[in-house]
Amino acid sequence: MSKESFLSSLEKIVGKDNILSAEIDRVAYSFSAYNIWSKPDFVIRPAYPEEVADILVECSKNGIPIVPRGNGTSLVGGPISSSGAIMSMRRMNSVLEVNPDDMTATVEAGVCLRELLKELPEDLFFPVDPDGLCLSTFGGMVAENSASPLSLFYGTVGESIMGLEVVTADGSIWELGATIPCEGKMEKLFIGTEGTLGVITKVKVRLRRRPLRLFGLTVDFSHVGDALDLYSRLSYRGELMLGYTIYYRDIFEVHLPDERLGARAYTIIPHEPHSLVEFIKELSEELEILQVDVLELDPRILPYWKGNTYLMENLKTTGKTVNFVSFTTNSDLLHEAVSRIDHVGARMKLNTVTIINPGLNWILTGFSYDSLDNKSRERAHKAVEMLAQSLEELGASFGYGTGVGFNMAGLKFKELDNEALYKKIKKVLDPSGIMNPGKVVLGD
Amino acid sequence: MFWVIEMFSKELASLLSKCISCGACNDSCPLVRFIDGNETLGPRARISVFRAIDMGIMRISVDAIEYLYECGLCSLCDRSCPLDIEVSKLMLGIRAELIKLGYVPPYEIAKMRNSLLDIMQPWSREHRKGKWLPPNYSPDKEANILFFSGCWANRAPEMASSAFFIAETILGEKVYSLGENEPCCGQFLRIAGYEETYKDYLVKLREHIRDREIARVLVICELCKATMRDLGLEVSTLLEELCEKKLIKRLRKRRHKHKSRKVAFLPTCSLKREHASLLEEFMKEKFAEMPSWFCMSCGFSLSEISSLKTLERMVDGIFTALKDEKVDLLVVADPFSYWLLSESRKRNKRKVKTEIVDLYSFLVERIKA
Ligand SMILES: Cc1cc2nc3c(=O)[nH]c(=O)nc-3n(C[C@H](O)[C@H](O)[C@H](O)COP(=O)(O)OP(=O)(O)OC[C@H]3O[C@@H](n4cnc5c(N)ncnc54)[C@H](O)[C@@H]3O)c2cc1C
Ligand code: SF4
Ligand code: SF4
Numbered sequence: 001m002s003k004e005s006f007l008s009s010l011e012k013i014v015g016k017d018n019i020l021s022a023e024i025d026r027v028a029y030s031f032s033a034y035n036i037w038s039k040p041d042f043v044i045r046p047a048y049p050e051e052v053a054d055i056l057v058e059c060s061k062n063g064i065p066i067v068p069r070g071n072g073t074s075l076v077g078g079p080i081s082s083s084g085a086i087m088s089m090r091r092m093n094s095v096l097e098v099n100p101d102d103m104t105a106t107v108e109a110g111v112c113l114r115e116l117l118k119e120l121p122e123d124l125f126f127p128v129d130p131d132g133l134c135l136s137t138f139g140g141m142v143a144e145n146s147a148s149p150l151s152l153f154y155g156t157v158g159e160s161i162m163g164l165e166v167v168t169a170d171g172s173i174w175e176l177g178a179t180i181p182c183e184g185k186m187e188k189l190f191i192g193t194e195g196t197l198g199v200i201t202k203v204k205v206r207l208r209r210r211p212l213r214l215f216g217l218t219v220d221f222s223h224v225g226d227a228l229d230l231y232s233r234l235s236y237r238g239e240l241m242l243g244y245t246i247y248y249r250d251i252f253e254v255h256l257p258d259e260r261l262g263a264r265a266y267t268i269i270p271h272e273p274h275s276l277v278e279f280i281k282e283l284s285e286e287l288e289i290l291q292v293d294v295l296e297l298d299p300r301i302l303p304y305w306k307g308n309t310y311l312m313e314n315l316k317t318t319g320k321t322v323n324f325v326s327f328t329t330n331s332d333l334l335h336e337a338v339s340r341i342d343h344v345g346a347r348m349k350l351n352t353v354t355i356i357n358p359g360l361n362w363i364l365t366g367f368s369y370d371s372l373d374n375k376s377r378e379r380a381h382k383a384v385e386m387l388a389q390s391l392e393e394l395g396a397s398f399g400y401g402t403g404v405g406f407n408m409a410g411l412k413f414k415e416l417d418n419e420a421l422y423k424k425i426k427k428v429l430d431p432s433g434i435m436n437p438g439k440v441v442l443g444d
Numbered sequence: 445m446f447w448v449i450e451m452f453s454k455e456l457a458s459l460l461s462k463c464i465s466c467g468a469c470n471d472s473c474p475l476v477r478f479i480d481g482n483e484t485l486g487p488r489a490r491i492s493v494f495r496a497i498d499m500g501i502m503r504i505s506v507d508a509i510e511y512l513y514e515c516g517l518c519s520l521c522d523r524s525c526p527l528d529i530e531v532s533k534l535m536l537g538i539r540a541e542l543i544k545l546g547y548v549p550p551y552e553i554a555k556m557r558n559s560l561l562d563i564m565q566p567w568s569r570e571h572r573k574g575k576w577l578p579p580n581y582s583p584d585k586e587a588n589i590l591f592f593s594g595c596w597a598n599r600a601p602e603m604a605s606s607a608f609f610i611a612e613t614i615l616g617e618k619v620y621s622l623g624e625n626e627p628c629c630g631q632f633l634r635i636a637g638y639e640e641t642y643k644d645y646l647v648k649l650r651e652h653i654r655d656r657e658i659a660r661v662l663v664i665c666e667l668c669k670a671t672m673r674d675l676g677l678e679v680s681t682l683l684e685e686l687c688e689k690k691l692i693k694r695l696r697k698r699r700h701k702h703k704s705r706k707v708a709f710l711p712t713c714s715l716k717r718e719h720a721s722l723l724e725e726f727m728k729e730k731f732a733e734m735p736s737w738f739c740m741s742c743g744f745s746l747s748e749i750s751s752l753k754t755l756e757r758m759v760d761g762i763f764t765a766l767k768d769e770k771v772d773l774l775v776v777a778d779p780f781s782y783w784l785l786s787e788s789r790k791r792n793k794r795k796v797k798t799e800i801v802d803l804y805s806f807l808v809e810r811i812k813a
Contacts, residue, residue: 024511027496028489031465071467090481133468312526319462371461
């Protein structure tokens with residue numbers, strides 16, 4: 001089929017105005033956050049699951065790759081495509097139901113967190129805000145199984161999912177989650193698989209009761225090891241923490257130039273902090289603690305992500321951008337992982353921004369570079385490759401919260417059983433391989 | 445890997461590269477909001493497109509230039525950027541740099557520039573000014589407060605005459621108008637990116653309006669206000685004057701039978717919330733909260749001049765929002781916005797139930813001198 005007749009068959013599904021193939025549109029939809037770039041052939045904007053189904057059938061028949069796009073906030077180039085189509089989900093943006101008694105909400109997949117929060121009663125909230133600006137869509141968050149600091153207590157997005165509506169490449173529309181009376185809930189297949197198995201069109205989420213009081217504790221350390229150690233001691237003590245995040249070194253590069261500051265831990269607790277502060281102060285003899293600060297937070301303003309402020313300050317002052325890697329590893333290897341990040345950063349002469357969530361065994365790190373300088377851009381790319389290889393030896397698993405996206409596509413790793421099984425499932429659900437090709441499995 | 449071809453100055457290129465494409469700005473853009481959430485129309489995409497041009501990923505084209513002039517420079521997006529990037533200034537900077545590089549803005553804008561240089565008016569002589577003044581009006585020789593009506597209000601004469609009436613009635617000082625000799629303020633040149641031409645125009649304008657010592661200038665349009673400031677004159681909008689000096693209280697209200705109706709108010713960008721509250725207090729009307737309200741003054745008037753289709757679509761979106769919010773009456777403070785909305789309503793004989801009135805006629809209707 002010629003390109004023209006293929007596009008005209010899609011026009012019949014969504015209408016002419018919702019197929020965008022002009023150069024400007026293709027470029028407009030070619031960037032995702034942190035300027036990872038690749039230009040699609042065209043963009044299609046469905047408004048109903050039935051339209052999504054018809055599009056997938058057409059694309060499958062013609063072998064046209066299709067990449068769903070939520071709000072394009074992926075850190076790793078998730079919603080971009082070098083050929084075929086971007087399917088923008090932003091026309092599917094209705095909050096369908098909020099049920100305060102049941103503490104659930106049902107939204108179309110293109111609704112972003114901000115849009116849901118506006119509709120919620122004051123005492124309810126949704127606990128994961130991956131980008132810290134409430135911009136991610138529910139489709140994107142489910143596809144990435146996003147995490148954010150409060151995931152320590154509330155879990156990743158996947159743990160707040162009650163049901164999904166998904167469309168697979170053969171055009172079937174599946175309502176998953178609500179009715180299967182067994183443990184093996186099928187919606188799990190679509191959580192964290194980066195939109196490679198189907199397009200998510202509807203999401204039912206569990207809401208949480210807003211804490212009545214909240215306190216933020218900032219603890220500054222000379223060494224990151226001590227910040228990791230403090231987490232172990234607090235969890236051993238049974239401390240109730242909603243989040244515990246460590247911001248490491250270079251993230252404060254310009255705006256907090258205190259030579260001694262090696263790492264800052266930020267924990268959020270839902271109760272009076274007095275005894276906790278005393279406990280931390282008592283540890284000062286063993287850990288090199290520089291300072292402890294406590295602030296009562298307004299529970300109406302969600303302290304989703306303190307790190308976002310640090311990161312934004314960093315970017316604002318340096319004018320640089322960042323190439324990210326997200327991974328998990330065993331808790332006893334976190335310190336070693338941080339050393340490896342330092343090593344690669346030093347070798348490639350790049351600063352790093354590193355955020356560690358010890359309770360989740362999760363590290364989000366990035367190499368900052370000057371995007372106007374091709375050499376520095378190349379070095380950052382190389383640094384990601386080097387780090388990934390070095391971390392593989394540590395048994396790290398990549399893409400926690402963020403997916404592996406386009407950014408790490410092409411890196412070769414040893415195939416594990418998980419990946420082998422995933423590939424089999426993918427073959428069944430998407431035999432023509434059109435759904436978000438190249439994502440999820442490194443080296444695929 | 446792509447090549448950085450450095451089309452723009454280092455300063456612009458580094459601002460473009462500073463954007464991390466997070467999309468926080470998109471939400472506030474009226475083009476995205478009132479059209480249909482299409483990414484292309486928003487600030488994030490505008491940065492991406494011009495960054496792509498700077499990087500050599502995309503070529504500059506007639507479409508890209510038109511796209512550049514679609515942005516209304518309303519600066520709503522600037523307020524939501526976590527990196528404090530001012531997209532509106534960036535778009536303006538790109539316009540200016542492209543002009544310096546020899547690129548020509550959309551045809552109608554280029555034509556307007558020539559007309560300004562030629563006759564100090566943006567449109568042909570047929571659009572005669574001052575038609576709203578009383579017949580045989582001649583300015584009081586003693587008056588030293590210039591009422592500068594602006595080009596758009598001359599296309600909406602009811603607005604200009606109501607505003608002039610209020611100014612004459614309540615200031616207690618003598619106000620005069622240049623009538624048909626009023627030139628264009630020339631702000632179009634600045635927002636179109638003709639930086640040098642604008643500077644030259646200011647010199648010409650100063651000559652033209654200084655036939656006497658001007659103590660102060662009263663305007664009703666934000667574009668005129670910006671120019672008068674650039675000329676170093678003391679300037680305020682009539683609405684600011686009414687509110688800040690509490691002159692509004694000098695207006696005596698005519699007894700008015702209140703229908704129960706929903707009234708919305710479309711302010712200009714310099715209008716503060718307190719001003720709207722003062723107006724509400726005076727009118728005994730509670731203005732309806734509108735989602736993402738904005739003044740369409742500056743840049744969108746260039747979209748109108750160059751007949752860009754996106755503006756029409758945005759106006760459709762605004763009418764839909766008014767309908768959804770069940771607004772009976774829309775009071776508009778900015779002359780261009782008033783002209784555009786009332787003309788679109790008339791022209792398309794839309795089934796829009798919302799009545800549209802300019803702020804000054806709305807006030808005049810209810811006061812007795
Ligand atoms: C400043 C900043 C900080 C961030 N920090 C974090 C963090 O700490 N933790 C974290 O997890 N993420 C983080 N992110 C990344 C991002 O917010 C998440 O990955 C988010 O889930 C992406 O949502 P989105 O709607 O923007 O999806 P997109 O970026 O548009 O897409 C993400 C992926 O999901 C797929 N997808 C989108 N919609 C659908 C759908 N309906 N059906 C199937 N597949 C779909 C896309 O194909 C793509 O692979 C951060 C982003 C920013 C800008
Ligand atoms: S200045 Fe206004 S019109 Fe232009 S991109 Fe920003 S919000 Fe949109
Ligand atoms: S909010 Fe700022 S950084 Fe984010 S996309 Fe818009 S201009 Fe870029």
